[in-house]
Amino acid sequence: MGLLTVIAEALHSLGKNKVRTALSVLGIVIGIGAVIAMVAVARGAQRKVEREIAAIGDDWLAIWYTGTSRGGVHRDQTTPPNQAREDAEAIERECSGVRAASPTNRVPAQVISQYGNYRTGVMGVYPNFFDIRRWNAQVGRLFTVEDMAMQAKVACIGTTAARELFGSVNPVGQTIRVNRVAFEVIGLLDSKGVGSDGRDFDDIILFPFTSFQRLIAGNEPSGTIFAAAKPGVPLAVAKEQIRQLLRQRRRLADTEEDTFRIMDRSLMAEANAAATNTFNLLLTSIASISLLVGGVGIMNIMLVSVTERTREIGLRMAIGAHGTQILGQFLCEAIVLCVIGGLLGFGLGVGLAQVVAQSFQWETEISYWMAAVAIGFATLVGVFFGFYPAWRASRLNPIDALRFE
Amino acid sequence: MDTPLIRTVDAWKTYRVEEIEIPAVRGVSLEIAAGEFVAITGASGSGKSTFMHLLGCLDRLDRGRYEFEGRAVERLSRRELAHLRNRRIGFVFQSFNLLARTSIVDNVALPLAYQGVGRRERRRRAASLLERVGLADRLRHQPNQLSGGQQQRVAIARALVTAPAVVLADEPTGNLDTTTSLEIMRLLQEMNREAGVGIVVVTHEPDIAAFALRQVMFRDGQVVRDTASQNPVAA
Structure with a gap:
């Protein structure tokens, strides 16, 4: 057969x-x-x-001040206004495993455009923050070191904030007002989507740190420092370098606890x-x-x-x-x-x-x-x-x- | 003298059931010539069925010799035995053993499939044999749509479709009523006379054995009587 x-x-x-x-x-x-x-x-x-x-990056750290706690008594931290800035610059300068560090300051604010107004997070950052968080402009450009030096009234806007303020209109070149100060939107950021904790990464507007401190936040002490590890450097190594540096800068004795916390983004990931x-x-x-x-x-x-x-x-x-x-x-x-x-x-x-x-x-x-x-x-x-x-x-x-x- | 169709010399077959040896066939020497119509009779347990399975190459004997058309069967490979069963031997069983859910014509044609005959030619030859056994109008039926007698006719047609040298029928009428039994025996007798095919029928019923020209009687695994019938039942 x-x-x-x-x-x-x-x-x-x-x-x-x-x-x-x-x-x-x-x-x-x-x-x-x-x-x-x-x-x-x-x-x-x-x-x-x-x-x-991949979107939020897994090679960065967030550092913030917690104050001290001694014998159960919590003492509020009195942070000088420029401390975060100086710390961030020191971290970037002295920690060999760190690629970039940026002080940041974030406050909620009512933002007004010619189409409407919207309450969102506004944030002052160094230009290297874009590198730390791997953020690019899909339209327009990111602000630069020069913009910061000149305290330029410019901003980069996340897609959610842009949609709320401008609808389908291209936000680049438009004006937004925060605290009655006008800023020009120079860049529309890539979309990072919504995190698994429900946070919308795109609901944000970023300003040059200097402009932000002077025109929006006043002299309020800045909070969190963001830092990113150099390629190939384990996050834990960068983290330990930063910890040692900050302890040294705080003149903390060996017996004292850290007066700051370093959160490892990779832990969440x-x-x-x-x-x-x-x-x-x-x-x-x-x-x-x-x-x-x-x-x-x-x-x-x-x-x-x-x-x-x-x-x-x-x-x-x-x-x-x-x-x-x-x-x-x-x-x-x-x-x-x-x-x-x-x-x-x-x-x-x-x-x-x-x-x-x-x-x-x-x-x-x-x-x-x-x-x-x-x-x-x-x-x-x-x-x-x-x-x-x-x-x-x-x-x-x-x-x-x-x-x- | 011509080579006999079947020749056994001192054939033995023993079954072993849980350490107990039961000799079923004990030293049978028998010759059957081509074209003979033989009835093998005996009580149940006399070894007649076992002997027939040996003749049909469905089982192997333990001792002794068996020659089929002059060839020593015990020296044949499984494949050669299959070939021998396919070309030279036809089987008719008590329980018909037709393939269920398969048309009558395909049942009859099945042995030809194992010869490599094409489907169309298989069916043509199967149909012509079914016509000879009187079932020309039932080709497309399935076995369970037929009566017992009709099913046994189908089995006979299947046994004959390859034009074998001998048809071995094991209690072919065991499941049939008297009238139908006689019809089946007449059919076998007819095939024996017209086609010259040898028929070996195993039966314990004397009136069935009476159709044969020769009766071989078994008792306790041995041949006790071998007689030519002077007056076989007329067709």
Whole structure:
């Protein structure tokens, strides 16, 4: 019998017992479909976190002053107005692992444009803040060292603030007023999206630090310093350098606690990633169990029909089929089953992933590698349990196969 | 003298069931010529069915010799045995053993598939045999749509479709009523006379054995009587 005849015979044989065929295929379809859909959801979540980390950067630190606490008595910090500025410059100058450091000051303010007004965070920063937070202008330009030296009345605006103040109008070249001072918007920032804590990174307006301090914040002491590590320098190393420097500058004795805190941005990112990993692990476990259950389903159906099929094999041998012909037929049947099931399962998985993506607004991403693994596993199970009983039966004497019970 | 179709010399077959050895065939020497119509009779447990399975190469004997058309069967490979069963031997079983959910014509054509005969030619030959056993109008039916007698006719057609040298029928009427049994035996007799195909029928019923020209009686795994029938039942 040629290959085509064998395949035709297998299809014919599968068609004869539609219930058995459908049940076998169903096991394969469910197993593969579940794996593909769940892995797609898991990978989507992973991608989202990765993109978030890429957007906000994972190589920067935030430093702020906490004051001291001695014997349970908290003493408020009296920070000289220029301390953050001097500290930031010292950090950038003296810490070898630090690429850039910027003092920042952020206050809430009512901002007015010719189209309306909006309450948002306004922030004074050094130009190197854009490098620290990896921020670029999508329209216009970022302010520079010169702008800061001249205390220029310019600002760069985040997309959320821009939408609130200008709608669909291009904000670059427009004027905004804060504290009755007019600033020219010179740049529209890239969108950083919403963090997993719900914070909108784009709801912000940035000003040159000098202009900000003089025209908006007054002489209010500035708060947080942002610093970024040099490429290849572990964040922990940069962090420790900054800590030692600040302790030295504060003249803190060895017994005294830090009067400042350094928050490691990567810690948050790691926490996020860990949560996502747990989620992914859960989904992958469920998917694996589904695959296993599907596999057991395939196995059951295949084994249930062993008796009937063994007799059939006995008869086929009695009327002259030899082992190779019988094995060819059964192998072919099993492969056809698994291929059909695999294709349907792939379709089901992709469809499910899309349904999930649309109904929950989740991101999904099909993993073709996992799809291949799932289909491979189901095929292996199907072929093994479809083929093994046939192989065993074909080794019996025809009369023993015919009388099998 | 011509080479006999079947020749066994001191054939033994022993079954082992949980450490107990049950000798089913104990030293049978028998010759059957081409085209003979033989009935193998005996009580159940006399070893007649086991002997027939040996003749049909469905089982291997433990000891002794078996020659089919002069070839030593015990020296043939599994593949050669399959070839021999396919080309030279036809089987008819007590329980018909037709493939369920498969049309009558495809059931009959099945042995030809293992010879590599094309589908169209297989069906043509199967249809012509079904016509000879009187089922020309049932080609597309499935086995469970037929009566027992009709199913056994299908099985006979399947046994004959490869034009074998001998048809081995194991209690072919065991599941049939008397009238139908006689019809089936007449059909076998007819095939024996017209096509010259050898028939070996295993049965414990004397009136079925009476159709044969020769009766071989088994008891306790041995041949106890081998007689030519003077007056076989007329067709």
